[in-house]
Amino acid sequence: MAFESKPAASRGFLSGTSFDLLxxxxxxxxxxxxxTSVPPLGCRPLHxxxxxxxxxxxxxxxxxxxxxxxLKKPQLSATYSISxxxxxxxxxxxxxxxxxxxxxxxxxxx
Amino acid sequence: xADEMGFLRRHFExxxxxxxxxxxxxxxxxxxxxxxxxxxxxxxxxVEEFIASDPVYGPQLKALxxxxxxxxxxxxxxAAHLGGISWxxxxxxxxxxxxxxxxxxxxxxxxxxxxxxxKQLYKFDKQAxxxxxxxWWEDKTLGSQQLSxxxxxx
Numbered sequence: 001m002a003f004e005s006k007p008a009a010s011r012g013f014l015s016g017t018s019f020d021l022l023x024x025x026x027x028x029x030x031x032x033x034x035x036t037s038v039p040p041l042g043c044r045p046l047h048x049x050x051x052x053x054x055x056x057x058x059x060x061x062x063x064x065x066x067x068x069x070x071l072k073k074p075q076l077s078a079t080y081s082i083s084x085x086x087x088x089x090x091x092x093x094x095x096x097x098x099x100x101x102x103x104x105x106x107x108x109x110x
Numbered sequence: 111x112a113d114e115m116g117f118l119r120r121h122f123e124x125x126x127x128x129x130x131x132x133x134x135x136x137x138x139x140x141x142x143x144x145x146x147x148x149x150x151x152x153x154x155x156x157v158e159e160f161i162a163s164d165p166v167y168g169p170q171l172k173a174l175x176x177x178x179x180x181x182x183x184x185x186x187x188x189a190a191h192l193g194g195i196s197w198x199x200x201x202x203x204x205x206x207x208x209x210x211x212x213x214x215x216x217x218x219x220x221x222x223x224x225x226x227x228x229k230q231l232y233k234f235d236k237q238a239x240x241x242x243x244x245x246w247w248e249d250k251t252l253g254s255q256q257l258s259x260x261x262x263x264x
Contacts, residue, residue, distance in 0.1 A: 106174075106237055107177055109142065110157060110240045
């Protein structure tokens with residue numbers, strides 16, 4: 001199955017090419033055997049993982065993704081929002097984990 | 111006297127003892143973490159010696175130490191379970207890491223809850239059992255020094 005969806009951990013991080021596509025290619029006609037079937041919902045591959053020529057492959061896989069934060073000027077509101085979320089997550093973690101640490105410390109101290 | 115204090119102050123005086131007893135469990139941390147100089151290191155043999163010597167708090171500390179295994183086993187089980195599910199279904203590598211950690215945390219808490227019932231830890235004061243050992247260890251190791259210098263206990 002060309003569009004077999006594997007978990008990212010076993011697929012490898014940021015793999016731009018899919019070798020399963022090459023494996024299913026019919027060597028006589030040159031057409032893809034399973035390309036005609038509709039992929040299951042939620043398993044549609046990214047545009048970078050479809051078949052491309054070898055020269056185009058490096059360009060597309062290295063292309064910057066849509067919200068390119070490096071190119072944007074840091075806005076005050078965006079910085080506030082990001083730091084607000086970071087501190088909120090940290091504060092929530094600290095509050096939730098305090099009684100758990102107390103519970104563990106009584107058992108694992110001595 | 112009560113008229114001089116005012117409403118807020120009088121209210122505070124009324125509830126002060128109540129809240130002091132509610133937060134008395136924090137004294138444990140004052141006695142364990144808040145020491146001016148740390149206690150000398152102890153090992154398992156020292157704890158075993160205390161367990162053998164103390165007829166009341168020895169079995170309590172023994173049950174508390176045996177319940178460590180339940181927490182570790184639960185953590186391993188939880189990490190394997192939630193980590194395995196995320197390994198199978200997650201699309202993101204960091205999701206697998208987070209799920210494994212969260213599974214270990216939840217499994218550890220659940221394992222200690224099992225130990226609480228199996229070892230009947232709810233029947234005694236766990237902090238007191240630890241503190242009894244710490245006091246015994248303090249008297250054993252620093253006893254002679256304390257008599258000479260008469261340093262405060264905490």
